[in-house]
Amino acid sequence: MDRNRLRLIAIDADDTLWDCQVWFDQAIDVFKKTLSPYAGEEELFDALTRTELGNMEKLGFGGKAFTISMVETAIAFGADREQIDRVLRAGRSVIDMPATPLPGVVETLKALRGHYYTVLYTKGDLQEQAGKIRRSGLTPLFDETVIVPHKDAETYRDLCGSCGVEPEAFAMVGNSFKSDIAPVLEIGGWGIHVPCALSWAYEDIEEYDHPNLVRLASFRDLAPLLLG
Numbered sequence: 001m002d003r004n005r006l007r008l009i010a011i012d013a014d015d016t017l018w019d020c021q022v023w024f025d026q027a028i029d030v031f032k033k034t035l036s037p038y039a040g041e042e043e044l045f046d047a048l049t050r051t052e053l054g055n056m057e058k059l060g061f062g063g064k065a066f067t068i069s070m071v072e073t074a075i076a077f078g079a080d081r082e083q084i085d086r087v088l089r090a091g092r093s094v095i096d097m098p099a100t101p102l103p104g105v106v107e108t109l110k111a112l113r114g115h116y117y118t119v120l121y122t123k124g125d126l127q128e129q130a131g132k133i134r135r136s137g138l139t140p141l142f143d144e145t146v147i148v149p150h151k152d153a154e155t156y157r158d159l160c161g162s163c164g165v166e167p168e169a170f171a172m173v174g175n176s177f178k179s180d181i182a183p184v185l186e187i188g189g190w191g192i193h194v195p196c197a198l199s200w201a202y203e204d205i206e207e208y209d210h211p212n213l214v215r216l217a218s219f220r221d222l223a224p225l226l227l228g
Contacts, residue, residue: 001171001214001225003226005168006116006169006171006190007163008119008160008165008169008170009116009117009170010118010119010120010121010172010173011109011121012121012172012174012180013120013122013132013133013136014122015175015196016173016194016196017099017102017105018098018100018101018132024063024094026090027066027091027094030086031070031074031087031090034083034086034087034090035079035087038077038078038079047076051069051073052065052066052069060124060149060150061125061150062124063094063095063097063125064095064125064128066091067087067091070090071084071087097132098135099136104219104220106141107220108219108223109141111227112223115226115227116226118142119142119144119159120144120145120146121148121159123149123150123179124147124149129147130147133145150179151179151180152183153183156170156183156184157187160187166188167184170184170189170190172191173222175193175194177193181193184212185210185212189212190214191210191212191213191214192214192222193213194216194219194221
């Protein structure tokens with residue numbers, strides 16, 4: 001990676017800057033335990049996944065869509081009012097997650113300030129993502145914040161265009177190979193992959209090597225990579 005050519009650094013939010021999937025997994029555990037009188041854990045999870053995928057085109061990503069899918073699935077299994085209320089509370093915990101920055105995030109972002117144009121670039125429900133960003137307290141450490149419904153090659157081209165840079169001068173940092181890395185490599189940008197221990201099945205994709213791909217073990221490794 002030629003650091004001298006880079007001008008724009010975009011950084012993913014969920015599971016890159018703060019824990020996210022852990023909150024979904026905790027809610028799913030509540031969902032499965034609450035509905036255990038009706039089916040086994042695997043059947044419940046498979047049903048929820050099918051409902052989520054079926055709702056995705058209309059509801060998109062995020063805690064609100066996830067909560068609606070949990071409630072719809074619970075109703076389909078015959079859950080009573082008390083059980084549905086328990087599922088709703090679990091979904092609300094996802095929507096209201098604290099978005100506490102992961103270790104090393106604040107120090108790294110402070111180190112990068114002034115060296116590159118930095119963008120917090122996240123996908124999902126506009127209001128929900130904005131709330132998490134606000135609660136994280138990280139806004140002052142970025143030059144810009146962008147929330148999009150989804151991430152693909154076209155949205156990354158738009159980001160480069162709006163910032164006045166060519167893809168070759170752009171690097172995206174994120175935990176999802178599918179959303180944060182592959183589309184950026186497709187347009188000729190740089191992908192900096194920082195894997196997360198937990199991941200959503202929707203984001204699973206076969207990973208591959210690429211000349212413009214850098215893999216980091218930790219977010220803390222980002223500053224040494226970009227600043228030398």
